[in-house]
Amino acid sequence: MNSNPFIDIPYFPAFDQMTPEGADAAFERLLPETTEAVNQLEASFTPTWEGLVRPLDEICRPLHEAWGFFHHLKSVVDNDGWRTVEEKYLPQVIAFSQRIAQSKAFYEGYLQLEAADRAHPCLNAIQRRILAQMIRDMKYSGVGLPDEEQKHFNELTLQQAQTSQNFSNHVLDATKAFSLLLTQPEEVAGLSDSLLAITAQAAAGEGETADPKKGPWKITLDAAVRFPFMKNAENRSARETVCRASAVRASSGELDNTPLIEERLKLSRESANMIGFNTYADLKLSTKMAGSVEAVDRLIADLQKAALPFAKRENQDLLAFAKRNGFAEERLQVWDVAYWSERQREALYDYNEEELSHYFPFPHVLKGLFALSERLFGIVISEATGEVPVWHKDVRFFHVKDSDGTPIAHFYLDPYSRPETKRGGAWMNEFRTRERKADGSLVLPIAVLVCNQSVPIGDKPALMRFGEVNTLFHEFGHSLQHMLTTVDEPAASGINGVEWDAVEIASQFMENWCYDRDTVRAISAHDETGESLPDELFAKLVAAKNYRSGNAMIRQLFFAATDMDLYARYPRPEWPDADAVKKANEKRFEIDPVLDEDRFLCSFSHIFAGAYSAGYYGYKWSEVLSADVFAAFEEAGLDNEEAVRKTGRRYRDTILALGGGTHPSEVFRLFRGRDPSIEPLLRQTGLQ
Numbered sequence: 001m002n003s004n005p006f007i008d009i010p011y012f013p014a015f016d017q018m019t020p021e022g023a024d025a026a027f028e029r030l031l032p033e034t035t036e037a038v039n040q041l042e043a044s045f046t047p048t049w050e051g052l053v054r055p056l057d058e059i060c061r062p063l064h065e066a067w068g069f070f071h072h073l074k075s076v077v078d079n080d081g082w083r084t085v086e087e088k089y090l091p092q093v094i095a096f097s098q099r100i101a102q103s104k105a106f107y108e109g110y111l112q113l114e115a116a117d118r119a120h121p122c123l124n125a126i127q128r129r130i131l132a133q134m135i136r137d138m139k140y141s142g143v144g145l146p147d148e149e150q151k152h153f154n155e156l157t158l159q160q161a162q163t164s165q166n167f168s169n170h171v172l173d174a175t176k177a178f179s180l181l182l183t184q185p186e187e188v189a190g191l192s193d194s195l196l197a198i199t200a201q202a203a204a205g206e207g208e209t210a211d212p213k214k215g216p217w218k219i220t221l222d223a224a225v226r227f228p229f230m231k232n233a234e235n236r237s238a239r240e241t242v243c244r245a246s247a248v249r250a251s252s253g254e255l256d257n258t259p260l261i262e263e264r265l266k267l268s269r270e271s272a273n274m275i276g277f278n279t280y281a282d283l284k285l286s287t288k289m290a291g292s293v294e295a296v297d298r299l300i301a302d303l304q305k306a307a308l309p310f311a312k313r314e315n316q317d318l319l320a321f322a323k324r325n326g327f328a329e330e331r332l333q334v335w336d337v338a339y340w341s342e343r344q345r346e347a348l349y350d351y352n353e354e355e356l357s358h359y360f361p362f363p364h365v366l367k368g369l370f371a372l373s374e375r376l377f378g379i380v381i382s383e384a385t386g387e388v389p390v391w392h393k394d395v396r397f398f399h400v401k402d403s404d405g406t407p408i409a410h411f412y413l414d415p416y417s418r419p420e421t422k423r424g425g426a427w428m429n430e431f432r433t434r435e436r437k438a439d440g441s442l443v444l445p446i447a448v449l450v451c452n453q454s455v456p457i458g459d460k461p462a463l464m465r466f467g468e469v470n471t472l473f474h475e476f477g478h479s480l481q482h483m484l485t486t487v488d489e490p491a492a493s494g495i496n497g498v499e500w501d502a503v504e505i506a507s508q509f510m511e512n513w514c515y516d517r518d519t520v521r522a523i524s525a526h527d528e529t530g531e532s533l534p535d536e537l538f539a540k541l542v543a544a545k546n547y548r549s550g551n552a553m554i555r556q557l558f559f560a561a562t563d564m565d566l567y568a569r570y571p572r573p574e575w576p577d578a579d580a581v582k583k584a585n586e587k588r589f590e591i592d593p594v595l596d597e598d599r600f601l602c603s604f605s606h607i608f609a610g611a612y613s614a615g616y617y618g619y620k621w622s623e624v625l626s627a628d629v630f631a632a633f634e635e636a637g638l639d640n641e642e643a644v645r646k647t648g649r650r651y652r653d654t655i656l657a658l659g660g661g662t663h664p665s666e667v668f669r670l671f672r673g674r675d676p677s678i679e680p681l682l683r684q685t686g687l688q
Contacts, residue, residue, distance in 0.1 A: 236336070398410065433445055435488060436489075447482045492659055629651065
C-alpha cells in the first residue's frame, strides 16, 4: 500500500497526513507516469466514448485530484512549503494540460466521434454537450496553431497562471502584513463586545489570555474585522488609517500588483488574438450565456439606469443625516461612509448589528439552514465530524441523504477566519464529483464550503453578523447544486460545464431565504435566552433589506464595467494604465467619495487571480435569474407549506439536478416555464 496520501487517494482523503513534502514526491512521480499513459492512449485508441473520452479522463484523474487537493490546502493552510511546491510544479502541470488540449490525435478522435454521432446517434444529450464543449475548449487551447505559434501560446498560458498566482500571494501577504494596535479604551469606543474580544485575542496571540475590556486590540484588514470596525468605530482617525491601508493593499514595494495587472491584461489579449478573437472578453463570452460584450453592456446600462437615481438620493440623505448628528464637514470621506451608514440604518430601523448578531450563534444558524434544505429539497443532513480526517481542528463534516435514507453526498465546512494562513473570501469547491463508473457503481459527490466568518471566543459559539449568515447561505447554495445533481458524467455533473454567468443562480437563490420569516425563526436563537428573533426585530430587518440598495447595485455594476473595459476595450489613448480605466468608471458611475490614492484593482483577485476575468458581470446576470427563480416561490405563497415544498422539489429536479448537462437557458425554462425577466430583481431590491 502506498503511504503517500496524494497518491491512490481514498474516497475521504487523508488531509491530516498531507504535507508539502508528500505533494512534492507525488507530483515527481505522477507527472511522468501520467504523461506516459497519455502517450500510450494517444498512439492507440478507438474514437468512441468508451474508447477515448472515458479512458483519457481516468488516466488523468490521479494527477488532477492530487493537484486539486494540494491547491485546496494551499488556500486554507498556506505556508512557504506549499508555495515552493507550487512554484516547482505549476509550469509542469500547465504544460501537461496543454499537451492534452493540443493533441491533434485526440482532437481528430473527438471530431470523428462527433461525426459518427451525427450519422448514427451513439451519444446521449449530456455526452453530446460535453463533447461539443471539449472540442471548443481544444480550439481555444490552440490545438489548431502551427508548432511555433503553439509554443508561444503555451508560454503565454504559463505566464498567465504564474501572474495570477503571484497576484493572489501578494494580496494574502499584504493583508496579513498590516495591523493597527490600539491600546486605550477610548480608541475602541463603539466596537461590539464580540469584536473587542476577537481583536484583543489577536493582539494577545493564540493560547494567551486576553482582556477584551483592557486590550490591547489588534485591528487587521481581514474582512471579519475590517468591516465591523469601519461600521462602528467612533475613532475616526483609526478608521482613516484602516481605510487608507485597505485602499492601497498590494500596491507598493515587493508586493506591488500593479505590474502584474498590466502583465495579466497583456497576456490575455495576446493569447485571445492568437486563436482568432479580437479581445479576451470576446473569447470568454463566447462560452457564456450572455454571449457578447454588447449583451453585458446592455445589462449594465439597464441596471445602472434603474439604480443611479436611488444611489444619488441615498448619498444626499446620508450626508444630511450625518450633519444633523454632529458631522461638521461639507462632505463625507471614504472612511465615514460605512460608519454613518450604520448609524443611519440604526436610526431608521432601530437595531444594530451587535444586537442582531446575538440572535445568530453559528451552530443554530447551521441547524436552521439544514432544516430549510430538508424542507425544500427532501434531504436529511447529519453531522459526522470526527469520522474522517480534516486539515484544521475547526473543520466539520456532514452526510447528506435522501428522505428515504439513501446516501446522496458528503461535505466539509471550514467556517472561521484565519488571516495568517487562509485565503480571504468564501467559496465552494468539489472534492468528489458524482460519477457512474463503467462497472455501474456510483461515486457520490463531496463538497467543501470555506468561509471567513467571525471566530468563537473561548467556549462561546461564534456570533454571526447578518452578512456572514447571507454568505453561508450563498456558499451552501453552490454546494447543493454540486451535491444534488443527478448527472452521471463528471464533466457535466454539479456545477461542471455550467456556463459561468449562470453558476451563481443556485447560490444567490439561497440568500433570499434569509428574509423569510419561517427560515429566520429557525436559524435564530439568542445566545443567552435562546429566544428566536422577535417579530418586531424581524420586521426591521426586512425593512432594512434594501437600505442603500441603489449604492450596492451601483458598486457591483462599477466592478463589472471596469472588468469588462479592461478585458474588452483596454488599452486606449485615454487610458494610459489600468487604473485610468478604474477612475473613468468611478466618474461614469458617480462613485463618491474616492481616495486619490485608491488602488483597489491591486487586490481585485476575482478578475486577476480568479475565475471572473471578463466575467464579473456574471454575479448580476445570475442575480436576475435567481430573483426570478425565487419569485416562483413567492407566487406559490411562502406561507403555503405544500406549495413551497412542491416548488422546492421542482427546483431540485431542474436547477440543482441537471447541472452542466443542459444549457442553463433551457434549465431555467423547465423550472419557470418562460424566459427570465429583470423585473423580479428590481422589485426585490426596491429599485422600482
